[in-house]
Amino acid sequence: MSQTLTIDNKVFYSKLARIATPIALQSLMLASVAAGDALMLGRVAQEQMTAVSLASQIQFVQNMFLMAATGAGSILGAQYWGKGDKKTVQKIFHIMLVTAGFISILFFAACELIPGALMMIFTADAPLIAIGSSYLRIAGWSYLITGISQCYLAVMKVSDHVAPSAWISSSAVIMNIVLNAIFIFGLLGAPAMQARGAALATTLSRIIELALCLIISSRADYIRPALNKIFSAGRSLWGDFMKQCLPLMGGSLFWGVGFTSYTAIIGHMGADAAAANSVAAVVRDLVCCACNGIGSAAGIIVGNELGAGKLDMGKAYGTKLMKLSYVIGFASTALVLAVTPIVTRMVILTEEAHSYLTGMMIIMAVYMIGRCVNTVTINGVLDGGGDTLFDMYSLAVCMWGIAIPLAMLGAFVFHWPVLLVYACTCLDEVGKIPWVMARFYKYKWVRNLTTDQ
16 A cells, blocks of 8 residues: 555545535534524523523433434445445345434433433522423423434535535524524414423424435435335444444543533533533534534445555545644634633623633633544544544543543632533543644555445
8 A cells, every 4th residue: 555645636635525515514504503402591590501502412322322323324335335235235224224213212212201310410599490301391392302313414424415415404404593593582473482392493393304314315316215125234234333333432422421510510611601511502503513524424425446456545645634623623613712802792691601601711722722633534534444443442541530620629629619520521532633643644544344235
């Protein structure tokens, strides 16, 4: 395998834009739902906004499991698609549906049966628990169906239907935002349901999203499941899927539960800290849309080349994408600093919460460099070649071995200021960059994962 290969920049950036732009737009639209909830509920009352932000952490954790299932399917699907094996891509679709369906049922049951216990993980404030519980009982129905639609969207992305998948998600998100306004404020004759209105809007939009997936996938050139064969993917392919899924699930759990722990730690430092963190989290998710899009595109682009047996081109593309991640990271830092004055004026917060929010935004600006580099390099390039174990290792050390213990000690033992504890929660992404680069240059990710099925 050659060490260097000249890349046609026009072809590379055209391919990257074609795949990354719809995914980034999709990520932006999804983040816009959280932004819409925060802004609309923030205009009603701080506790309504905070309760929904905390309750939404349940869906965040569910998404970590779903991301592992759809991520494993995307890794294998991209390589088999690059190989030209559409039948195996369909079998992978079946495996994803079975796995995601099981996950969705578990989270639905928890939200309907023990919503109060779930809320007590994040806060001890009785009014917040009551509001959040009422939100989860309605939103839980959306958790039941979201896993299925995510499988459809993942298969569309790896099978050259990125734009339709983004269109479906964007349409559902626009509908969610419109329904949010109607049911939160009681427009067009609807009752003003506040937090429960946000939950109802989410559930209805998820139903619309799944319906659009089914309609679009019924076209002749789309891969769709064969329900009579959904449990007959074969032991070998299931084994390959689990080799990718289990490390991804471990990494997703480390990351998802870790991020939820950050929210819980800040949430137990007072209502003002929780409110400021809720707004900062929305901004973070919006700014991360570009790196999310390029990270997903990186996995598809690198996976296609490796699956087709073009290891040298896959390696060259991966190297270029890694370098590009630094450009995105510094641009994201500048963007966070630029929007900080705007964000602090847009929401109704107490004076102390406003002070916390300004400080959190400045800290987040530095954090964005690490977040962008790691998203593109780990979740894109390394995962595209099946090097999924590294993400779990790095999270175990940097997040669970350093950031979370420091934040917990600072909050509950040493009683550090809120902003210092928040800075501890941002240590992991920036701190692991040297380790990520060392792993990248070992080139263990340059592998063809496909076999003859």
